[in-house]
Amino acid sequence: MKLATYRNTAPGATGDRLGALLSNGNMADLRLAYAGYLAEEEGEGRPYAMANARIPRDMTQFLAGGAPALNAARVAVDFAESALRSGGDPVGPGRELCALKPKHFRLCAVIPRPGKFLHTGLNSKKHVENTGNKAPENVAGAPRFISSLIGHEEPVVRPAQTTRFDYEVEVGIVIGTRCKDVKSENAFDQIVGYTIYNDITAREVQRSQALGGVFLGKNFDTTNPIGPYLVTSDEVPNPEELLVESRVNGDVRQHERLTDMIFDIPTLIAFFSQMTLEPGDIISSGTFGGVAHEQPDPEPFFMKPGDVVECEVEHLGILRNPIVAPE
Numbered sequence: 001m002k003l004a005t006y007r008n009t010a011p012g013a014t015g016d017r018l019g020a021l022l023s024n025g026n027m028a029d030l031r032l033a034y035a036g037y038l039a040e041e042e043g044e045g046r047p048y049a050m051a052n053a054r055i056p057r058d059m060t061q062f063l064a065g066g067a068p069a070l071n072a073a074r075v076a077v078d079f080a081e082s083a084l085r086s087g088g089d090p091v092g093p094g095r096e097l098c099a100l101k102p103k104h105f106r107l108c109a110v111i112p113r114p115g116k117f118l119h120t121g122l123n124s125k126k127h128v129e130n131t132g133n134k135a136p137e138n139v140a141g142a143p144r145f146i147s148s149l150i151g152h153e154e155p156v157v158r159p160a161q162t163t164r165f166d167y168e169v170e171v172g173i174v175i176g177t178r179c180k181d182v183k184s185e186n187a188f189d190q191i192v193g194y195t196i197y198n199d200i201t202a203r204e205v206q207r208s209q210a211l212g213g214v215f216l217g218k219n220f221d222t223t224n225p226i227g228p229y230l231v232t233s234d235e236v237p238n239p240e241e242l243l244v245e246s247r248v249n250g251d252v253r254q255h256e257r258l259t260d261m262i263f264d265i266p267t268l269i270a271f272f273s274q275m276t277l278e279p280g281d282i283i284s285s286g287t288f289g290g291v292a293h294e295q296p297d298p299e300p301f302f303m304k305p306g307d308v309v310e311c312e313v314e315h316l317g318i319l320r321n322p323i324v325a326p327e
Contacts, residue, residue, distance in 0.1 A: 001077055002229035002317070003030075003193070005059050005108045005151070008100060016108055018057050020077050021229060024084055027105050031055045032098035033076035039093035041079070047093045059111045059230070060280035063176055063192060070192075070232070109149040110195050110227040111174065116281040117144035118272050119199065119218070120170075123286025124260050130294040139263050139271040144199075144284075148219045152228035155324040158305055159220045161211065162202035165303045165323070168287035169246035169254050169311040171239075172197040173265060174230055175281040182273040187266035190277065193232040194239060196319040197284050198225045198246070198311045203293050203302075225311075225321045226282075236315050240265055244288060247310045248303060254290035261285060 002021040007013070019027040035051035038044035054072040056062045062069050080090035080099055092098045121140040122128055128135050150156065158165050176192025199218060206217030218224075236242070239258070246254040258264075263271070268283050292301035303309060305325040312318045 001073060001232045001235070003059070003073070003110070003232070004227070004229050005110055005112055006105045007108055008105055010104060016057060016112065018055060018059060018062055019105075020073060022077070022080055022084065022099060026099040026101055028077060028080045028090060028099045030073050030076045031057065032092040032096070033080045033090055034072050036090060036092040036098055037075055037079040058113065060113055060115065063174070063279035066177070066279070106151075107153065107228050108151040109225075110151065110230050111280055111282060112149060113146050114280050114282050115278050117146070117149075117224075117284075118282065119144050119284045120263070120268060120286040121214075123262050124256070124288040125262055126256065126260055126289030127287060127291070127294070128262070130289050135262055139268060141272065142214055142218070144224050145219050147221055148224040150222050150225050150321070152225070152319055152321070154225065154321060155222065156200060156225065156309070156321045157220075157222045157324055157326050158303065159202055159223075160326050161220075162204050163302065163304075164203035164293065164298070166201045166203050166292045167246050167248060167253060167303060167309050167311075168199035168201060168291055169244050169313070170197040170199055170287050171195075171242060171244065171258065171285040171313055171316070172226055173268065173283045173285065175277045175283070176279055178276065178278050180273055180276045182269050182277075184266035184270045187269035188233070188239075190269060190273075191233055191265075192279070193230045194236050194242075194313075194316055195226055195230050195282075196228070196311050196313050196316050197282075198309065198319060198321065199284065199287055200224065200303075200309075225319055227319055228317050231316050242316070243314045245312045246290070247312070248301075248307055253292070253301070254288050256288035256290070258285060260288055
């Protein structure tokens with residue numbers, strides 16, 4: 001499944017909703033589609049109440065529901081796809097449409113409020129070599145904060161504090177179980193799926209403790225796009241070999257596979273699970289070679305207002321965001 005957090009753009013519609021991308025490009029409201037299934041297929045007398053209980057609108061709460069919530073979502077998607085195959089539209093118990101065309105919704109940060117967002121630094125052999133750093137002896141971790149998260153197509157505001165505004169394509173590894181002290185050989189059992197993450201960085205701030213260092217340089221508002229979807233693990237073959245790419249205005253800047261990681265996915269999970277991990281927590285892969293500040297003359301490579309940055313990961317899609325100036 002390609003799960004999403006989205007917002008209906010119709011006048012009067014309020015609040016984020018949990019959805020799934022359908023084969024025709026429409027967005028199914030999982031809660032409403034599941035209610036439709038309960039009413040039509042199971043004769044449930046209280047379909048809305050049952051659907052509300054089984055499929056929360058918040059992604060983190062939904063993932064905390066574990067296998068029962070995921071199974072309900074799969075039933076909802078199958079119900080909606082069956083309607084499409086029959087030549088109709090999926091509808092809820094009251095015959096209301098339960099899928100929106102792309103022009104009627106916008107995507108939000110796929111997990112708007114993760115309990116923990118754990119970023120991995122210096123985790124690419126080529127990136128470490130190109131930046132003149134030493135390979136770390138252990139995982140280098142740092143937090144990201146929810147006020148910095150945005151979704152696909154949402155604008156990234158370049159902070160006034162920087163002109164050296166850099167892109168960093170990464171893979172977000174999403175935890176699906178409450179776990180601690182995970183052994184590497186059991187790591188993939190804890191993963192519910194994967195998403196795309198752009199670790200946009202204000203380099204002047206990152207490199208100056210007086211200006212805020214890494215803590216602020218990677219946590220300005222709107223500088224952590226994530227999405228467009230959470231793609232469940234069953235749809236991501238060979239996750240340790242995923243091909244990642246970043247582009248600015250169509251120009252390819254990064255192009256690498258996750259095989260370039262210094263610490264692989266099981267190692268990251270084992271390391272970060274020294275503290276308790278919970279459903280919806282995100283661990284990033286770290287970025288790869290090709291970022292602007294690696295270049296011999298980096299200035300032309302830094303992003304500026306008017307640019308469009310894209311991060312693409314095979315099986316996961318494309319995360320696209322325009323860069324804008326502060327108001």
